[in-house]
Amino acid sequence: MQWTWALITALATATSALPHEARKDVWGQLRSNIKHVVYLMMENHSFSNIAGYWDFHPEIDNLRNRKYCNEYTNPNWTVWGEPLDICAGPYETEVPLEDPDHEFAGVTYQIYRKWNVTNDDVPNMGGFIERQSEKYQATPGESAFVIKAYDEKKSSTLAEIAQNFAFWDSYFAEHPGPTNPNRQFATSGSTCGFVDNAGQAAGFFNNVTGTTCATSIFEALSNKNISWKNVNRSTIFGSPIANAGSVLRNGYYRWMDVQDNAIDNLAHASDFYRDLEEGTLPTFSYINP
Secondary structure, eight states: OOEEEEESOGGGGGGGGSOHHHHHHHHHHHHHHOOOEEEEEEOSOOHHHHHTTOOSSTTOOSSTTOOOEEEEOOTTTSSTTOOEEEEOOBOSSSSOSSOOOOSHHHHHHHHHSSSSOOTTOOOOOOOHHHHHHHHHTOOHHHHGGGGOBOOTTTTHHHHHHHHHSOOOTTOOOSSSSOHHHHHHHHHHSOOTTOOSSGGGGGHHHHTOOSOTTSOOHHHHHHHTTOOEEEEESSOSSSOTTTTHHHHHHHGGGTSTTTOTTTGGGEEEHHHHHHHHHHTOOOSEEEEEO
């Protein structure tokens, strides 16, 4: 599931305890002082995966002081159908070797521990280990990382941002699925019915962008003559093979069949760094991983 940070000087949340009459003035003052918004999109991580063991504030709702386990049964690894309990904890290594399943169906199983879900089913977050083991034919031990979390030292940059700005510990993904639909939700509020990457990943080939039912934030900003850039850490143009991942991943907001001036607003990460140094950031910057 996608996990996004909108770095919008969000200390405004601290005003929630103020008298109601004062809030309008406070919000107005805050808005007048916000000059630049940087929207950092991150790859498929849950809140618990990134911040599961942050402890700089006692009220953070995460995995500290909580036992969270998945029951695991598999005829190759368990006896007589008796489940193993595999529990969350800090990572023992820095980076997991295999991505968790983040297609819509796979995430559904992880959340409900069943494939065919009805409106009466209640999420139990119990299917992560079994799905990981099944997908990669992996042992329960090899699959255990899927409910592990970084400790605060290994996510120190984000923890520092969280301490100095704000974050939400009841965060939910825009969409319980893969990259493209999440980015479409994040930047336009809808995927127009898409739930997986599928054909929309090559939207600029097929002229299927999945955004025809909604106005993107980029179009809305342009309509208001507000400056923006869509920043990517990868080369935007170049070898079709070497650059296929970044092109396909964001094709629906990168090409002129979505917005006539989109090409002029695409930028490399080096442009973003230069804008920071020179004080020339646009009003809105959207950073792709």
